[in-house]
Amino acid sequence: MRAFENQLRDGRALFSFLSEAEPPSGKADFVLAMGSQDLTVADTAVRAFREARADWLVCSGGFGKDTAALFRQPEGVLYARRCREAGVPEERLIVEDRASNSGENFLFTRELLEERGLFPAAGVIACKPYMAKRAWAAGTWQWPEVRWSVFPHTIGLEEYLDRAGGPGAVFPLMVGDLQRLRVYAGRFQTPVEVPEALWEACLRLAADGYDRFFLRDI
Numbered sequence: 001m002r003a004f005e006n007q008l009r010d011g012r013a014l015f016s017f018l019s020e021a022e023p024p025s026g027k028a029d030f031v032l033a034m035g036s037q038d039l040t041v042a043d044t045a046v047r048a049f050r051e052a053r054a055d056w057l058v059c060s061g062g063f064g065k066d067t068a069a070l071f072r073q074p075e076g077v078l079y080a081r082r083c084r085e086a087g088v089p090e091e092r093l094i095v096e097d098r099a100s101n102s103g104e105n106f107l108f109t110r111e112l113l114e115e116r117g118l119f120p121a122a123g124v125i126a127c128k129p130y131m132a133k134r135a136w137a138a139g140t141w142q143w144p145e146v147r148w149s150v151f152p153h154t155i156g157l158e159e160y161l162d163r164a165g166g167p168g169a170v171f172p173l174m175v176g177d178l179q180r181l182r183v184y185a186g187r188f189q190t191p192v193e194v195p196e197a198l199w200e201a202c203l204r205l206a207a208d209g210y211d212r213f214f215l216r217d218i
Helices: 004-018 041-051 075-085 102-115 129-142 157-164 167-183 196-207
Strands: 030-034 056-060 093-096 122-126 147-150
Touching: 004 129, 004 157, 004 167, 004 196, 030 041, 030 075, 030 102, 030 129, 041 056, 041 075, 041 122, 056 075, 056 102, 075 093, 093 102, 102 129, 122 129, 129 147, 129 167, 157 167, 167 196
Parallel strands: 030 056, 030 122, 056 093, 122 147
Antiparallel strands: none
8 A cells, every 4th residue: 555645646636637627608508516425516506506697507416326325315306405505596496316427417407408498508517526527528428519617616635535525435436537537538428638647646546445436347
């Protein structure tokens, strides 16, 4: 096992890269809050909804790989409750409660909106900080008719680790997300170049035991 200082250095590199994405500019038709174990994403979605002057806020998520054993209710339902408590009007909230992965967040939300006769042109993604790049890649591939942006975070890795359960909770998810940027490119996501040095950092973290979501049979 490597020294934690070395693991943290690799973690910072992954966190910085994965958190980069296209920021919003101007009004959006809707905000898509991507469900996860991090309920504070709902707070981010509320800020995005207000700043983008969006018409709708969609809380998307059923039970995913990291919430099936954690929550009794779907991610989208829990997010929506938090958004209501923050003052988002009920008539502006839409709940999608079936998605179990990033691609389904977009596919099922699209189905839900089109069933309502809604065909948005601009959407803002609210997600965990290190999901930004992969969320953008998934959205632009799965729903290319929408002009996607990602609501920015200002939090650093150490602060996020304190909030989200520490390296044991966060590093495996970042490792899994970076790997999926690489292996899902051109199949489920818009291709994003992953620098070789960053891929090597990902492999080191996986070798250190942060490999719970690392795909082996691909």
